[in-house]
Amino acid sequence: MNKSALKAFATSARKELLKKVEAKAMKIGITEDNIKKAEIESSDAIYIDGKQLSKEEKTQRDKLVARINQIGYKQVMEEVAYTWFNRFTALRFMEVNDYLPTGVRVLSSSNPNSADPDMLNEALDLDLEIDKEYVYDLKLNNKTEELFKYLIIKHCNDLNRYLPVMFETIDDFTEILFPEGLLAKDSFISQMIDRETILEEDWEKVEIIGWLYQYYISEKKDQVFADLKKNIKINKDTLPAATQLFTPNWIVRYMVDNSLGRVWKESYPLTGLRDNIKYFLDEGEQNVDVLRQLEEIRYKEVNPEEITFLDPSCGSGHILVYAFDLFYEMYLEKGYMAHEIPKLILEKNLFGLDID
Template sequence: METAPLKNLATWARKELIAQVDSRISAILAPTSPHRAESKKAVEATESDIASLGRDTVIEHVAYTWFNRIVALRFMDANGYTRAGVVSPALNQPGGQPEILADAKQLSFDPDIVPPATIARVTGLLDGSILSSDPQNEAYALLLAAYCRYWHTYMPFMFETAGDYTELLIPSNLLAADSILSRMVTTLSPDVCQDVEVIGWLYQFYISERKDEVFAGFKANKKAGAAEIPAATQLFTPHWIVRYLVENSVGRLWMLNHPDSNLAERMDYYIAPDTPETDFLRISTPEELTVIDPACGSAHMLTYAFDLLYAIYEEEGYPPAEIPSLILEHNLFGVDIDKRAADLAAFALTMKARARQRTFFKHKVHPNI
């Protein structure tokens, strides 16, 4: 995978989103802000978090939250997992506005996702019956928030519940020609989004400048606090190392228990024992193979383990429609000190499952991360 464009996107996006979120906070917390009346609880929650955590921390959190969600939505758009492009233009409209906004202009809404009150306000903004200094951006922000709430049902680790103050802090220029949406669509092409590994690369590059700051502090004899540890310790593991480790642990244990398995044919880094082994954990069914990555990051190790486990279940004759849910329920577990990385890990595994099973979202199975 060519990573230079991903690095350029992620490092630029962090600066851009931080600046935009900072501006949005100033706007909604202004004494005359209409949000103080319209979204009183969300404004109060914003002020409370700023008072307890600090403005910079809140800005960093919200900026990354929207980066996370926009990446997730673009990945799903590119793979056809959304009914209409949430952050992407329609397939025959390259460079156009997000498909859900273009549809709204034609009075086309998905009633399963966009509630009647939102439809009414978006329609009013777009036809001019509701006055706004920036009606299209305001309408799109309402639609984007509705879609995030919808996806909360299926991926609560990635998308907020209704009323979360991050909705108030949606970046305000998402429809600009050089916006994060435009750059995301260009960089994360459908070909790039065929590999869920892109998620991990983007996160590593997003925090790369923060990592540089932490290491500069080390040189100045500054100790890392809890907030600095993730940035200081995370590193994307090369794929060949992932394969070597997974194939000689998960794959090896299965081969020891099932010497007639054809699994070895797909494991390029597997090293078969020189002599017969008799002292090993006895495994009879795929469900008994439990794998935990205690520092899972964005799940690079677990997503490959998913592929290997899928092959095992398939070889054992399990129905393909059942395998993805079984793997997430019984086999894969992850832990990380960085919640943001853990959220991405859960998303990556969800995407692996959806790629194998068209109806996976209906099962509402959440990864054990």
């Protein structure tokens, strides 16, 4: 995985998304210095700077204004930009791994020679609740950007059933600030799907999401620490950039293999799990007295249902995901039915805490 390429991509994507989101806000009369009032308002539409907004768009704009009044313009723009970055990253990961319920790529094509996402070419056949007449009209009139936006939002709303935290139903201001120009050759989406910028095989690894998030906020992190030198304290808004660091996979495995793995190895010295815990370290030589004391406190014939595994700073749960894999093997060794194991692990074994 090329970390420098990921960092360059994520930092440039943040700048691009912020610009695009701010540009969309300006189109509906919202800037950092001014929030324009409607020139004309009726029951089903309003006009801002001569631009007509539908009743639905008016509701979204009102929610956007309320959020700005609550936390400030810059914070809202950051929030919306990151929301879209997060969603597009998830969509890219899901399409490469064939996790999308429709089975159709939304950002790229399975044909390397095709410039358009498969979603656009198969728009009328997608297993989604879409207005086929509207889609047909957009295709007929070559309104590709509008079609792309419409179908992305439909996908996000559909995925809400499976991942409600990642894909909140898009009925608020994130929709009205949907970035424009995402299909352009120089857009961050183009870089995201470029097989030379980020290898497709890298998108098959779940840790790419953690790395991209860390690099997305890396400039903010640098700014936070530069401000510290000027006696500008870290606050609740800057805390995430200062503290959210992704743990590399080998460190995750080292920690889990020598904690959870050690509990099982001590309890069952002949366990087949030994082949899976590649970072497990055997104990060093000890004198007879120490060995006797160690033997008294070793785990013996532990029941997997009684092991509690807690990550006190879990972030996205990267460490818990690997622990899940080890627990699964432990339950199998003890003769549990495969279909029963995931529920047991989630209910009895895995716990995580973090600052939201």
